[in-house]
Amino acid sequence: MMILKIAFISAAIVIVLVAAVLIAAARKPDTVRIERSIEIQAAPEKIFALIDDFHNWSQWAPQDREDRTMQRTFSGPSSGVGAESAWTSKGRAGTGQMAIVESVPAKRIVIDVHFVKPFVAHNVNTFTLEPDGASTKVTWSMQGTNVYMLKLMSVLVDMDHMMGEHFESGLRDLKAAAEK
Secondary structure, three states, X not given: OXXXXXHHHHHHHHHHHHXXXXXXXXXXXXXXXEEEEEEEOOOHXXXXXXXXXXXXXXXXXXXXXXXXXXXXXXXXXXXXXXXXXXXEOOOOOOEEEEEEEEEEOOOEXXXXXXXXXXXXXXXXXXXXXXXXXXXXXXXXXXXEEOOHHHHHHHHHOOHHHHHHHHHHHHHHHHHHHHHO
């Protein structure tokens, strides 16, 4: 009888904890925003070319460099507005497509991103280039839907830190590519 009471109380505690996590996740914001910046010792035009052409992303984009199962296809113009890339992966990169929707030479690139796997999400990535003497400040920001799965993960993990590391890695590799 005592074992049954302990099992019941334990189950009730687990149910309450799971419910608390689920409720906390549901209360998270519906949008997420991540932003990181870096100084690169290169002209904005050189950096812009690495971002504005998806064919160049294998030189610096973390998902392209870290996920060897990722395969990209390209359509539309090779760069600028209308350039598109789709990808599939058996690894962390998942499946999705992206398109350049705004391209202001050497200043700004806006990319519309749609993820299909591991979950459906829509993000807008913006790259801003600000010249400063011999260097350029590059800011990579992402704003998008905070799908429930991400909300749930964010109850247990600092998503700004986790996603921020992804951006920081990409910006470091962009810096290395632009400075060589």
